[in-house]
Amino acid sequence: MESTRTIAALSSAAGVGAIAVIRLSGPQAFSIVEKCIDSGRAFRDSPARHVKLYRFICPSSGKPVDQITAVKFFGPNSFTGEDMVELFCHGGEIVVEKVLSVLIGEGAYPARRGEFARRGFCNNKFDLMHAEAFLGMIESRSGKEYESSLEALMGTSAGRLVGWRERVKALLRDVDASIEFPEEDDVRKSSSRYIERIVEIRKEIEMEVEARGKSHIIEKGIIIPIVGVANAGKSSLFNMLVGYERSIVHWQEGTTRDGVGEEVHIGGERVTILDTAGLRDTDDPVEKLGIRKTIEYVSKAAQVIWVTPANSPMTHIEESLILEKAMGKIAVVISKKDLAEGAEKAEMCGEKKIPFIRSCLIDKGARDALVDFVAEVVKSRIGSLETSSLIRTKRHEIIAKRIIEELKGGEKAVAEGEEILAASLRRVLADFGELVGDTTNEDILDSIFSRFCIGK
Template identity: 35%
Template sequence: MITQDTIVALATAPGMGAIAVIRVSGPEAILRTSEVFTTISGKSLEKASSHTVHLGYIKDGERTIDQALVTVFKGPNSYTGENVTEISCHGSPYIQQEIIQLFLRKGCRMAEAGEFTLRAFLNGKLDLSQAEAVADLIASENSASHQLAMQQMRGGFSDEISKLRQELLNFASLIELELDFSEEDVEFADKKQFSDLLDRIQSVFKNLTDSFALGNVIKTGIPIAIVGEPNVGKSTLLNALLNEERAIVSPIPGTTRDTIEDELVIGGIGFRFIDTAGIRDTEDVVESIGIRKTHEKIGKARLVIYLVDAEELLSYPSRKEEIQQQFTRLREQYPSKELLLVINKVDALNEPSYSEIEKSFPEAMMISAKENKGLDALKDQFLSLVNTGALASGDTIISNSRHFNALVKATEEIAKVKEGLEAGLSGDLLAVDIRQALYHLGEITGEITTDDLLGNIFANFCIGK
């Protein structure tokens, strides 16, 4: 892994804009920049103080490419821990490429995806979980995912894992020290204290792994499936929630034959709404495929809206019992899902009819997707069904599947150590499982890494970060 050369890349989004920022990092970053940049003050960049900004001209020999601002950061007090310069130039794609090509001719190399952050990690400016949070922060599309990324980037999760890992490492050292004095029957590790530590670690790991269910859906968007029989207004509800004509609305049953998905941010949390094909018995081959897909989407959803037509309930009294049975069957079929019974088209009801249905279905929400009635209350219900208390209170929430998998493996090893300690196993056998737990914890923070692991993580970064 080459980290001693000087790299350059566009740090802002490609394309035309008011300004663009070109980042240079490495041992010769300030020197190479000074060779192509003339300050208006006449002061040399190499003599400039760190964290200072200078106005001047980018020149290729006698040819002036642009007037620009250059910010100087001297290592180790920079993002990467190396000497860094950032050139703020005009946002013409031509100017951007001219400046980058000029640096390449001066001996710099084009940065690879995430290489600036990789260098920050290798130089101890960030641990691995914080580095991954940088990519999550860039990709955040709502306040909840942004808050998760900021929480992780500040290092709370890393500090918690590192502290537990250090305590476990101390006990591992004492247990292995006992092996050197096995003939003297000396005991250095307090077994009661060690057992208490294992209990505490198991409790922390359980809370963290349990938080992944919430963290993952906040990061990727909470999936909500809108299901029900044909023509109850599922597509109308989707369009009303999104405030656009996203799905085809027709009085003909079976119009929606495939799932339609779109996203909406409510209260700072991203929701992915899925309009599904109507559930009914049909001999239509295409519609049957759509219904099968509906059940697949229900399986993946965190919240399921079961939509019912209010007019049908009034026109056919027997439908009330059928709807209750269908809703109960859906609850039995998907016991782990949040299910919400929503009665649509209440705009067509008079007051007595409305009260009658409300009395028959006290747990249901009454809305009119067509008239936008009850939708604000429905959105509030979405938020209340999502446990965001941990997010609001600042508790550590993990959203990275790599961290989750490492924690699961570490938890399994800690359970083995606990069982072995209670069974009175010898120190050498306990030490094996402890070392495995330490290995998996080290994978999270980057204390244990491989080139393949780093390559996979940083390949997902954008160039220039």
């Protein structure tokens, strides 16, 4: 039996660190570690969740391997629901390798990806949504992703799911009762509310799926194009934000012809900044293509940075291609403040309530203020994007959409007969079951847990 094997793995990140965490789980977790500690009795007698310092040895040679601390967790009160040991050794690659190989020599099996979490799930320590929240927490690369994983991890969002499920169950009970006792009046009365009740649940799930759509923007990292007329200083700003001379800066107009993107962390969020071709009338076919791309970025991006020079008046192109098209999602950098005040442009931004900063983009000292400005812009943009802490993965999205379709079918089924409605509601419940992992098959579990790291 596979689950009776005792598994071991490095649970902290591979590489060099002060401390490494090695986990063991399974019926022999305690006895294996006990053999590898020179005062085995001290470990055996140590109570649960108690940290102690030990000398870790190789039992066959008796030679010391490392000085460690270890904690015991008695099943079912552990992450996996089994007996578990968390062992902290020194975080050198060789040390970890030696400790692990001693443990394996004493009968532990190297754990597969996500095997600890899978055992916890199989022992009902948490449901599948919760297990996926661990993964979300580990993988989150932006503050917003972290927040929604945290919400899922703390169980704040699960209440809504339980609520929907209970409401569908209650509805099914009423429908079943009505099938069984068709004459009873109060049952009849409730049947007139079937559609209403289904629509209510469906709309709530639809809102959640819609919010998931917005999470996509964040998961991929929000893309922010820097746009403006030719020679405004876009590439200068881009280089400043990414921290090195990524784009060519030149006094000639039309220097940048293609979108150049670079991922950066700004204000705790993962952002892709995009340098674009400057907007101007040109006959150059390549530049024209670049400009067409810029216009596309302006219309598609969730946030746009518009660079406009202080020393020249606003152009018609800026008015029609940026201001009009990106209203509500632009932030302005008024460049070349060393050459002119740019008072008119600043005034215009003030009037239209557009966030702006005046800057000299050839002054390296201006970088901090620009980064702070962009961080503020990113924060308020991402903060304004409502995301779902419930429908967080493609899997959730697919099942939630199936539930929505099934509920729509249920709405129609009310007219077709209660048996058909009941069958439809049963399918909805099965889908909810799949979401939390009650009715999920082995292949799906394999595909979920294989995305975890080894040691989780």
